[in-house]
Amino acid sequence: MHGLIGKMTMVAGKRDEVLAILLGSTTKMPGCLSYIIAKDLKDENAIWITEVWDSAESHKASLSLPEVKEAISKARPLIAGFSDYVTTTPVGGHALPKG
């Protein structure tokens, strides 16, 4: 498995707009076992995204999906930056699909 954790900071006041874009684009991604979008409690312009994929290849392939490319294109002007980016190897847990 392949995991990603990262913080995305939006242009001031644009968090809700980016959340709506992300939530609409992440429903059907082959190989995606978990994709959780969360608001930072201390920074009103920041969110955290945590992802689990069956492989790094599936994650890379997702970036070419039409829905994802469209979401990236819409969100890009509203994003001020990325930070705290970590790649991991998930080993298990609860609510990951078995299989």
Next chain:
Amino acid sequence: MHGLIGKMTMVAGKRDEVLAILLGSTTKMPGCLSYIIAKDLKDENAIWITEVWDSAESHKASLSLPEVKEAISKARPLIAGFSDYVTTTPVGGHALPKG
């Protein structure tokens, strides 16, 4: 919803032992919507834990579950420290149970 992201660093060489303890104790926690345990790719003694709960109260209550208390007791001597701790408000995503 209530979310947690954090890094746990183990005493040198003890990561696999702690992973086994955690994986055995996190299966039945009321209110836990997602609990993912992942190895850090760059630090062989570190892991990342990302959690989603229906509420902060459910997370707090989980710390009193017998299985969790036993796991904490077993793991504590093997843990060197915690860092990168973030609390979030998850707003959605993929593979979170609907309910």
